[in-house]
Amino acid sequence: MDTTTNDLNMNLFDRVLDKLCLTPIGLAGLILLLILPFIPPFNQEYMLRWLIYCGFIAAMSVGFDFTAGFINIVNFGYMAVAGTGGYTSALLVLNAGLSPWIAMLAGGVSSAILGLVIGMISLRLRGIFAACLSWFFGLAVMGLAIKMVWLTRGPLGLRVPRLFETESNFPFYFLIVILVYLTYLICKWVVRSKMGLAFQAIGQNMDAARTSGIDPVFYRVFNFTMSCAIAGVLGGFYAHFYGILTPDMMHTSKTVEVLAVAYIGGRGSLWGGAVIAFPFIFLMEIVRSTLSHLPGLNLVIYALVLILVMIYYPGGFSYFYDTHIRQPKNRALRYFLNGRDA
Amino acid sequence: MLLEVKNLNAGYGYLQILRDVSLHIDKGEYVGIVGPNGAGKSTTMKTIAGLISPMSGSVVFNGEDITGLSGSAVAKKGISFVSEEMNLFVNMTVQENLYMGAYTIKEKHLQNERLEFVFELFPRLAERRKQLAGTMSGGERKMLAIGRGMMSNPSLMLVDEPSFGLAPQLTTSVFASLEVLIKTGVTILLVEQNVTKTLAVTGRGYVLENGKIGLEGKSADLAEDSYVKKVFLGV
Amino acid sequence: MSKHNMSVTLTWLKTAPGLSIVISIAVAVAATIDAGPYLLVNMVVTGGMLALVATGLTLMLGVLNIPMFAHGEYFMIGSLTAYYIFTPISEFILEHPDSWLVTFGPFIAIIGALIGGAIAGVISEKLVFGPLRRRSTDNWVMNSFLLTVGVSVLLINLHQLIFGADFKGIVGYWQGMPISIADVYVSKDRVMSFLISAVIVALFYLFMTYTRTGMAIRAVSQDITGAEIVGIDIEKIVLLTISLACALAAVAGGSLLFMYPSYPTVGLEPLYMAWFVVILSGLGNILGAVAGAFMVALLKVITMEYVGAGWDFVVPSALIMLILIFKPSGIFGSDVRGVLDK
Numbered sequence: 023m024d025t026t027t028n029d030l031n032m033n034l035f036d037r038v039l040d041k042l043c044l045t046p047i048g049l050a051g052l053i054l055l056l057i058l059p060f061i062p063p064f065n066q067e068y069m070l071r072w073l074i075y076c077g078f079i080a081a082m083s084v085g086f087d088f089t090a091g092f093i094n095i096v097n098f099g100y101m102a103v104a105g106t107g108g109y110t111s112a113l114l115v116l117n118a119g120l121s122p123w124i125a126m127l128a129g130g131v132s133s134a135i136l137g138l139v140i141g142m143i144s145l146r147l148r149g150i151f152a153a154c155l156s157w158f159f160g161l162a163v164m165g166l167a168i169k170m171v172w173l174t175r176g177p178l179g180l181r182v183p184r185l186f187e188t189e190s191n192f193p194f195y196f197l198i199v200i201l202v203y204l205t206y207l208i209c210k211w212v213v214r215s216k217m218g219l220a221f222q223a224i225g226q227n228m229d230a231a232r233t234s235g236i237d238p239v240f241y242r243v244f245n246f247t248m249s250c251a252i253a254g255v256l257g258g259f260y261a262h263f264y265g266i267l268t269p270d271m272m273h274t275s276k277t278v279e280v281l282a283v284a285y286i287g288g289r290g291s292l293w294g295g296a297v298i299a300f301p302f303i304f305l306m307e308i309v310r311s312t313l314s315h316l317p318g319l320n321l322v323i324y325a326l327v328l329i330l331v332m333i334y335y336p337g338g339f340s341y342f343y344d345t346h347i348r349q350p351k352n353r354a355l356r357y358f359l360n361g362r363d364a
Numbered sequence: 365m366l367l368e369v370k371n372l373n374a375g376y377g378y379l380q381i382l383r384d385v386s387l388h389i390d391k392g393e394y395v396g397i398v399g400p401n402g403a404g405k406s407t408t409m410k411t412i413a414g415l416i417s418p419m420s421g422s423v424v425f426n427g428e429d430i431t432g433l434s435g436s437a438v439a440k441k442g443i444s445f446v447s448e449e450m451n452l453f454v455n456m457t458v459q460e461n462l463y464m465g466a467y468t469i470k471e472k473h474l475q476n477e478r479l480e481f482v483f484e485l486f487p488r489l490a491e492r493r494k495q496l497a498g499t500m501s502g503g504e505r506k507m508l509a510i511g512r513g514m515m516s517n518p519s520l521m522l523v524d525e526p527s528f529g530l531a532p533q534l535t536t537s538v539f540a541s542l543e544v545l546i547k548t549g550v551t552i553l554l555v556e557q558n559v560t561k562t563l564a565v566t567g568r569g570y571v572l573e574n575g576k577i578g579l580e581g582k583s584a585d586l587a588e589d590s591y592v593k594k595v596f597l598g599v
Numbered sequence: 600m601s602k603h604n605m606s607v608t609l610t611w612l613k614t615a616p617g618l619s620i621v622i623s624i625a626v627a628v629a630a631t632i633d634a635g636p637y638l639l640v641n642m643v644v645t646g647g648m649l650a651l652v653a654t655g656l657t658l659m660l661g662v663l664n665i666p667m668f669a670h671g672e673y674f675m676i677g678s679l680t681a682y683y684i685f686t687p688i689s690e691f692i693l694e695h696p697d698s699w700l701v702t703f704g705p706f707i708a709i710i711g712a713l714i715g716g717a718i719a720g721v722i723s724e725k726l727v728f729g730p731l732r733r734r735s736t737d738n739w740v741m742n743s744f745l746l747t748v749g750v751s752v753l754l755i756n757l758h759q760l761i762f763g764a765d766f767k768g769i770v771g772y773w774q775g776m777p778i779s780i781a782d783v784y785v786s787k788d789r790v791m792s793f794l795i796s797a798v799i800v801a802l803f804y805l806f807m808t809y810t811r812t813g814m815a816i817r818a819v820s821q822d823i824t825g826a827e828i829v830g831i832d833i834e835k836i837v838l839l840t841i842s843l844a845c846a847l848a849a850v851a852g853g854s855l856l857f858m859y860p861s862y863p864t865v866g867l868e869p870l871y872m873a874w875f876v877v878i879l880s881g882l883g884n885i886l887g888a889v890a891g892a893f894m895v896a897l898l899k900v901i902t903m904e905y906v907g908a909g910w911d912f913v914v915p916s917a918l919i920m921l922i923l924i925f926k927p928s929g930i931f932g933s934d935v936r937g938v939l940d941k
């Protein structure tokens with residue numbers, strides 16, 4: 023294999039991979055995800071349902087990390103934002119007869135607007151207080167969904183048409199895998215551009231960023247709006263997959279689930295949460311269903327993992343990967359793990 | 365010997381600042397450390413005071429090994445540290461700050477005796493005893509920090525840059541108060557920017573450069589030393 | 600002289616705390632006249648409970664810089680402890696109606712809750728916060744916050760796993776006729792729960808203001824290096840603060856067991872209401888937290904009365920967001936970033 027690794031020498035494959043923000047191992051993982059539903063036992067419908075949920079959390083954790091890992095603000099109402107997108111989409115389909123596909127995008131727009139508002143009013147607040155504000159926002163939105171019974175049917179829930187008119191979960195699974203990847207790709211593109219540097223500068227030290235000419239207002243609001251738009255589209259997927267939408271999906275405990283996956287995966291990596299979500303959430307679902315006489319056990323494990331990671335390994339899985347796995351001696355293996363560095 | 369520091373290596377995280385610093389102070393002495401900015405003077409003080417744990421070396425106080433003890437444990441042994449940043453309790457009154465300085469003293473009447481003593485030394489603090497420390501002027505805060513350091517009736521006081529940011533007049537009065545302390549039998553280790561002044565008031569001195577002790581000796585001799593004259597006094 | 604006092608009072612009225620206190624009192628009086636005195640009673644009982652939880656939260660945030668997300672779970676621990684202590688006592692009372700336990704049994708349960716909370720706090724410090732502090736203090740606020748999120752999920756689900764998800768409540772603590780206060784009949788339990796919280800908050804305030812240890816806690820909150828220099832044992836103060844803060848939440852849970860039966864997520868509502876209080880009253884000042892507690896309680900009670908049950912998610916969050924937009928330091932927040940002072 024050629025050892026000189028400058029841009030000209032990169033072959034087409036490497037260049038495409040690089041544009042797609044993938045490494046060979048990433049590509050392999052993606053392919054694995056795509057053939058997974060054909061491999062027993064994963065080809066059973068109930069397992070697919072779990073995998074779809076894994077995919078949903080994975081995509082959400084990428085969007086969450088886009089804010090938490092870069093501008094260092096925890097959007098504690100993230101699921102409520104997703105729920106807003108879900109409800110908007112569902113209501114548009116039910117009341118205006120829109121196609122679910124278009125409605126999903128409209129859901130994204132409505133969540134983006136919500137994100138814009140949260141982003142603007144949390145501007146004057148720092149770190150933890152901005153988190154509180156988004157939390158209260160989430161509580162308020164959830165409260166509205168519960169109380170506006172004439173529109174949302176409250177806790178009874180809305181029956182929502184599904185995206186594909188089939189009983190099978192297969193198409194949904196492929197769709198969510200694509201959504202996970204798209205979410206990752208879009209976020210990665212943005213943070214790879216010079217905007218990503220600005221985000222990190224703001225996240226680390228707002229005042230220093232300001233004195234070096236970075237306008238924190240624009241970047242913070244942009245970041246918030248974008249990650250909320252992502253949540254909105256994903257919320258639409260959620261609604262049109264499960265076919266029933268209750269205010270419960272906006273609950274803080276759901277946000278905590280996303281947050282835990284994002285942090286266990288590794289903050290600021292974008293891919294960490296997405297990678298961890300599949301095995302982790304899947305295992306939790308197994309625990310939950312096989313030990314159903316012990317309700318809550320899966321969440322106990324969940325919490326323990328989060329606590330242990332926060333104390334002993336705050337960098338999460340991506341940090342572990344970068345420091346211990348990424349640089350093996352073997353050259354081929356190294357290429358497999360890192361791709362050709364541009 | 366009241367304090368003996370031997371081959372002290374210390375720093376912040378992996379960053380080593382002090383290299384084999386050794387110094388000693390006898391009871392009742394008035395000793396100064398001078399050196400350029402960033403030499404590690406404050407780091408030396410913080411390490412003795414227990415705010416930084418040393419990488420190696422030892423600190424022996426009153427014949428007792430206090431290396432690596434926490435700041436509060438060191439304070440209880442009778443060492444009081446007046447830091448460069450002062451570290452006052454900004455939302456407490458002057459009087460409350462002073463009482464906190466006597467935290468290691470349990471008996472109320474002893475605390476009050478110390479309070480009287482400090483108020484005598486700094487009448488300005490007595491006038492402002494009800495004022496919040498955070499609202500005091502820079503010079504007043506410096507006085508308060510020194511006053512608080514005296515409250516615990518320490519046998520050794522580590523004073524870091526007491527005159528920093530003070531007008532010449534106040535500087536004189538701060539030095540005068542340290543002089544009073546020496547007369548009452550307190551031992552003082554002083555760090556100062558003002559080299560002439562420090563070498564004038566102290567009995568013995570150390571010159572610290574790049575984390576190492578360069579010179580040591582009688583302050584009067586150091587003041588006459590050609591190297592010190594060239595580097596610090598610009599003569 | 601009196602003229603001078605008048606003008607001082609007038610300028611105070613124009614400040615944010617003055618205005619909001621006066622408006623709150625006016626609203627409380629008007630609502631009481633309009634809807635009946637029970638509204639006032641509810642406000643006072645809820646406010647007393649909130650004052651306890653919120654001072655604990657303030658303490659954690661002010662002294663240890665931990666934005667507690669798990670504070671409601673200590674409320675839950677308190678109510679659970681009180682339940683398991685009081686259930687056998689009430690059985691005993693049924694058989695021996697003349698026993699001294701009729702009067703003192705409830706106190707045993709409530710004090711048990713207090714002790715239970717304190718012990719839970721100590722355990723949390725030893726197992727969770729202490730290890731994190733010893734490992735690293737970079738990005739402490741965010742990391743400790745995420746850690747408390749984990750603790751919250753853990754405690755909620757441990758409760759479910761061990762004690763089940765059903766309501767564990769009691770009929771009442773003190774039997775007998777309601778007490779008549781100015782022609783309004785108020786149940787003994789409500790009166791007692793208010794008295795208990797009033798006494799505890801007052802004791803806590805005196806403790807923080809006048810005792811050596813209380814002053815040491817304040818000193819740590821204002822300048823931790825300064826505190827160490829004067830010989831305050833930081834580890835001890837930290838442990839004491841955590842156990843105090845948790846005990847305050849637990850005693851609120853214990854004394855309100857007759858209103859809020861214990862179940863896994865019982866702490867969620869006190870938690871976010873206490874966060875409302877903390878944000879409303881600005882960081883760390885005890886009297887502000889107490890005033891803020893009664894304001895939030897008033898807001899909740901009035902919303903329930905005039906807008907409807909369930910809206911108490913929405914209206915207070917909306918109002919708090921408004922306050923945050925216009926006054927990010929809270930109504931009582933002082934400009935000096937000091938904590939736990941008058």
Ligand SMILES: Nc1ncnc2c1ncn2[C@@H]1O[C@H](COP(=O)(O)OP(=O)(O)OP(=O)(O)O)[C@@H](O)[C@H]1O
Binds near residue numbers: 381401405406407448
């Ligand atoms: N908390 C810290 N973390 C990392 N490095 C530090 C820290 N505090 C000080 N330093 C570094 O240690 C070195 C010595 O600092 P120190 O404060 O001891 O100097 P100094 O002799 O007191 O200087 P000055 O006369 O300016 O007060 C400096 O290079 C400084 O940048």
Ligand SMILES: [Mg+2]
Binds near residue numbers: 405406407448524
């Ligand atoms: Mg210094």
